[in-house]
Amino acid sequence: MFKSYRKIISTAAIAALCATAAMGYETSRKYDFNHKYVIDGGVTYPVKHGKTAAYYVNEKAHKTHFNLGRKAKKCEIDAWNVDVMYYGEGLPEGKGSVEEGEEIYEAKCQQCHGDFGSGSGLYPHLTAGNAYEEHETLKNQRWNPGDDEGPHRTFGSYWPYASTAFWYIKTGMPHQAPMSLTNDEVYALVAYLLSINEIKVDGQEVDDDFVLSKENFTKVHLPNENGFVPDIRGKNGLENVRKFWNADPKTLRENFGGKKLKDPKKRCMKGCFKGEPKVQRIAHAIANFNPPLGKAPKQEASAQPSEGQKLYKDHCAVCHATDSMGAPKVGDKAAWAAVTKKGMDKVLHNAIHGINGMPPKGGTNLPDDKIKEIVEYMVNASK
Amino acid sequence: MSKRSEELDATRADVHTPSRRDFFKKTATLTAGAVAAASVVAPVALSADEKKAKCDGDEKIVNLNPWETKWGYPVSEKLYGQPSPFERHVVRRTTPILSSGNYRASIAVAPIQDLHGIITPNGLFFNRHHGGTPDIDPKQHRLMIHGLVEKPIVLTMDELKRYPSVSRIHFVECPANGGPEWRGPQFNSIQFAKGFMSCAEWTGVYLKDILKDIGLKPEAKWMLAEGGDSSHMGRTIPVDKVLDDVIIAWGQNGEALRPEQGYPIRLLVPGWEANLCVKWLRRLEFAKEPFYAKEETSRYTALRKDGKAIQHFYVNEVNSVITNPCPEKPWTDLKKGDIVEIEGLAWSGHGTITGVDISFDGGKNWVEASLKGLVLPKAWTRFSYIYKYEGKPLLLSSRARDDAGFIQPTVMEERKAVGVEGVYHRNGIHTWEVNEKGEVSNVQVLS
Numbered sequence: 001m002f003k004s005y006r007k008i009i010s011t012a013a014i015a016a017l018c019a020t021a022a023m024g025y026e027t028s029r030k031y032d033f034n035h036k037y038v039i040d041g042g043v044t045y046p047v048k049h050g051k052t053a054a055y056y057v058n059e060k061a062h063k064t065h066f067n068l069g070r071k072a073k074k075c076e077i078d079a080w081n082v083d084v085m086y087y088g089e090g091l092p093e094g095k096g097s098v099e100e101g102e103e104i105y106e107a108k109c110q111q112c113h114g115d116f117g118s119g120s121g122l123y124p125h126l127t128a129g130n131a132y133e134e135h136e137t138l139k140n141q142r143w144n145p146g147d148d149e150g151p152h153r154t155f156g157s158y159w160p161y162a163s164t165a166f167w168y169i170k171t172g173m174p175h176q177a178p179m180s181l182t183n184d185e186v187y188a189l190v191a192y193l194l195s196i197n198e199i200k201v202d203g204q205e206v207d208d209d210f211v212l213s214k215e216n217f218t219k220v221h222l223p224n225e226n227g228f229v230p231d232i233r234g235k236n237g238l239e240n241v242r243k244f245w246n247a248d249p250k251t252l253r254e255n256f257g258g259k260k261l262k263d264p265k266k267r268c269m270k271g272c273f274k275g276e277p278k279v280q281r282i283a284h285a286i287a288n289f290n291p292p293l294g295k296a297p298k299q300e301a302s303a304q305p306s307e308g309q310k311l312y313k314d315h316c317a318v319c320h321a322t323d324s325m326g327a328p329k330v331g332d333k334a335a336w337a338a339v340t341k342k343g344m345d346k347v348l349h350n351a352i353h354g355i356n357g358m359p360p361k362g363g364t365n366l367p368d369d370k371i372k373e374i375v376e377y378m379v380n381a382s383k
Numbered sequence: 384m385s386k387r388s389e390e391l392d393a394t395r396a397d398v399h400t401p402s403r404r405d406f407f408k409k410t411a412t413l414t415a416g417a418v419a420a421a422s423v424v425a426p427v428a429l430s431a432d433e434k435k436a437k438c439d440g441d442e443k444i445v446n447l448n449p450w451e452t453k454w455g456y457p458v459s460e461k462l463y464g465q466p467s468p469f470e471r472h473v474v475r476r477t478t479p480i481l482s483s484g485n486y487r488a489s490i491a492v493a494p495i496q497d498l499h500g501i502i503t504p505n506g507l508f509f510n511r512h513h514g515g516t517p518d519i520d521p522k523q524h525r526l527m528i529h530g531l532v533e534k535p536i537v538l539t540m541d542e543l544k545r546y547p548s549v550s551r552i553h554f555v556e557c558p559a560n561g562g563p564e565w566r567g568p569q570f571n572s573i574q575f576a577k578g579f580m581s582c583a584e585w586t587g588v589y590l591k592d593i594l595k596d597i598g599l600k601p602e603a604k605w606m607l608a609e610g611g612d613s614s615h616m617g618r619t620i621p622v623d624k625v626l627d628d629v630i631i632a633w634g635q636n637g638e639a640l641r642p643e644q645g646y647p648i649r650l651l652v653p654g655w656e657a658n659l660c661v662k663w664l665r666r667l668e669f670a671k672e673p674f675y676a677k678e679e680t681s682r683y684t685a686l687r688k689d690g691k692a693i694q695h696f697y698v699n700e701v702n703s704v705i706t707n708p709c710p711e712k713p714w715t716d717l718k719k720g721d722i723v724e725i726e727g728l729a730w731s732g733h734g735t736i737t738g739v740d741i742s743f744d745g746g747k748n749w750v751e752a753s754l755k756g757l758v759l760p761k762a763w764t765r766f767s768y769i770y771k772y773e774g775k776p777l778l779l780s781s782r783a784r785d786d787a788g789f790i791q792p793t794v795m796e797e798r799k800a801v802g803v804e805g806v807y808h809r810n811g812i813h814t815w816e817v818n819e820k821g822e823v824s825n826v827q828v829l830s
Contacts, residue, residue: 025735027786031627039623040698042733042787045760053760061547062589067596068545069538076537077529080666083607083617086675122483139690141802142566151686151804159680168677171615175487175514178613228684228694232673238604238621241695256693257800258700259792264737264784269749273830277745277778279816280827282568289476293572293711296471318485
């Protein structure tokens, strides 16, 4: 690959010298600041004669120092800098076991992600079984309309690093209440994720007693750690990327499907394939559009939403706006007729104490009277 | 009153329409000159009645229309303008199949069938978010730049906007535009097949201008951009791109960014995946190593047929689509022999569009279309072809190329190279099937 990369560079260098594209813009395949090839394989538009492409530039504006803002304090940086690098940098102190993770999962995650991470509705599943076996499915291709065994992309089979899960859960989950989990809880949840994906750490499949901590985190290796191209890690990372996107045309095709022409004038204009065109038409149309094509949206009610409606949106819609996890969907008259059959007191009791997949108060800490307002809104909106 | 004018009145119920009595009350206080002018109004109605009796022409011409015989609304109303009530169907649209159950990690797609030129109005700009759209008070918002820089800084929004601004027209495209159709067409709609994108004039500061002040350390190779919304979404960007044309934008088509577009500030990474253009931007960190954020591992990576996934798949490659006709704008009103303009959009994140070809037989034979209007780097570009409609079935395709040397592959070239499970970055040639009635359907040509 390296050899072919050199070849394209030599032809590209000639193109860079010519430097004027069909539109009359000054272009270059190399950056003026480091004289390296444009990282994405495209062109750049250097400032020449006071212009970049079609845009005039006040060159003085970009050479002047303005020195705006103030120096960031260490405690401010620490408050926001909670990302975790793939090699473990940024992991906070803390620990949590699979068993603890399972408890937290059932209380705060299961309502969307389903039993044992099996997913529900359009919320992602977190496992498809044994990660090492599932990893083998990544080569599956559904070439023909009847094929149904596609690749299974889950945390266990597809994600390269567990650090990503720690960082993401810490800052983005639970979806309706991010930044609410402690570091210990996040360790426990990642440990639980490893367990339901049957990941081995140090050759041992993690069991209920397994404790994940800052100390042993980097011993976790997921099966798809080396499943990504180009390789962005280490001191050659950036250059690997540059080579990948600047390869010769044949390699570009293999790399990402890109098609390059040596001479655009020689592109095919006549008889580009043999015989009649082979047409693939829509087999299963998706047409559940909101609003339907050509139609205006329904007028939004102008009345101020009630407190119950507002609280419902913030806390309950995550499940009740759809029928995920079997939650009766707000607006579904039949479903709510069944719910209210035994009377409002029973509905309120169930809402406060939990029922089926729903945890007590839907996992919120709201007082009973607020739950009552929400329930009244939901019942009224479903009549 | 005709049926149509009643409809109009219904939509204008909120507008104060002066009654005849009001009219006389008010004119009584006007100057003599104004009264003289106003007195012209009455006789016109009579003469129209006379005209109607003599003419069987279009009643919209021979009759008076309600909007010509009474006031419209005053300048003191609608101080932020809205589209005509007759354009209410021109909206973003959603579908449950592309949404999480709560519509807080979802996409609303742009009605590109109804757009003109290369600028998308802000209210129609496609919208993707990962934790809902926040309303952020700019006075409470900060931008922090830290990591491998000489002087880590915090900027208020007012301070940031003191930097000299640049304005650039660029498209912003979700790399999953067309992504649900790797295995075949699914949406009989241009809005859903190609509407995961929009194009605007963005105003902001080149990030390189700020880095010049705070000093980027030579070992810095990657930048994390992170949002301040509930998803705290982050993405890694190589410093080469940062030092080329990345903008921190606060302006969109002449006004402040819309909340859906990241108000008060977003990153604008010209030509690259919209997901990299982090909205509600609050933190930039420079580092030696890439960050492996969630949206560049579990998502926005393209699984190839060899089981390897392409990561850091930055560029929205050269692409095009015919917007007229399309499923939403068919040719059902055309008669054989009518002359019609075929129009479309082309764009490339690698550079500038240099040409577009059109085919009437699904890509077997091609003719060159004209580019029209502004042709700018990493921006929507309009193309046009004047065609005599014959009322025969057609397979109407477009094929764009750019100044980096790329040309759109055929559907089969693309599938053979990378497979059909990639989800992202599909730029194979798009084809509409036009039947003898002029109806338009979404198809793929597998020749």
